[in-house]
Amino acid sequence: MYKSLNISERLLGLSEKVELDLKDDFAQIDKTAEYNQLKVLKAFKDHRVSDTHFIGTTGYGYSDKGRDTLDKIFAQVFGAQDALVRHNFISGTHALTVALFGILRPGDTLLSVTGKPYDTLEEVIGIREGAYGSLKDFGINYRQVDLIHGKAIDFDAINSAIDKSVKVIYIQRSRGYMQRATLVNDDIKEIVGFVKGIDPELVVMVDNCYGEFVERHEPCNVGADLIVGSLIKNPGGGMADTGGYIAGNTQLVEKCANRLTSPGIGKEAGASLNQNKNMYKGLFFAPHVTGEALKTAVFAGALFEAMGFEVSPKAYEKRGDIIEVITFNNPETLIAFCKGIQSGAPVDSFVTPEPWEMPGYDSQVIMAAGAFTQGASIELSADAPLIEPYCAFLQGSLTYHSGKAGVLLAAQELICKKLINL
């Protein structure tokens, strides 16, 4: 079958060798997926999920049992007191925006301790001018502490940056489009311990995008007060059509709910339409699908490293998200890689991705995504800003075997274009 996809014998030979070496890594990934699957199953059992939870409501959506129970299940799975899981969140950025506006007030300072947040948040915070209604517009200040050499948390600088105005300590777990390390939950635990030692009232908020179910625990299990993510990434399991979640302390979640809907209405209204079933099913699949995405990332890293490219993380390194970064050092190879990934997609395999000016990003970006759900990056996808050193950020795949095929097609594209010798 690989031959029918035009994968050469040589590449297939290399792939088989690489894959054999990954047996232990894959076994580890399976163990984590098994643990998290049981965690999710237990939450479904504890909350007596049944058919009636899948019935959608319309209009105001009062007493939507499915919606309210899903909040409780997310809270249990994520080690939080409460959660707000809604298809009404249009993206991860929207959920993060609701959380930031929900908990910050004029005069407060937001302190990011993992460097510059994800690109789309620059206009939300007001780091990049342009959009009306940023946090800055509302008199909310922003400060950031960079990671030392893109890796280590700068505790001294965090200590100096904290004053009476700082209300929220902001952690981005995943690397986004940055050349920086991904944080694991042990790192988050250390930050929580440190900042709460300075002021126990500080709110630790985590952008949890791409991190869910990668480890056995989630940031709330290690003391984070609020976590936020997208349902077209890990926790939607490839099933959720859209949406996001916020989970954490009861009062903080209530503040966010009041911001999403209205003060006084909060979590108690909002029709689920027919979205409940897919969100339940997605959460149920999420531990397994995240494992498949992790295997795809590990395989891609090992294969491209064997072909001479710089990759991060390496196969054996501990992971905090599902992203694999491959450095190409020139735009031609990067674009060819993305075209190859696109050609391995189940949907739109015949189209050619081109770099473009995407809303929310300040450089051109090329995105390979042939997904059942538009833009879903729990499905196999590769994004890359067209800037040096020309890195592709690869993530996803609903199944390892299709992910592996996509990665092989990308490698084959480089071979056919004579961008590498094999």
Ligand SMILES: *Cc1c(COP(=O)(O)O)cnc(C)c1O
């Ligand atoms: C994906 C992502 C977001 C949110 O992005 P959306 O495309 O708006 O869902 C935020 N932070 C990080 C680290 C992400 O990976």
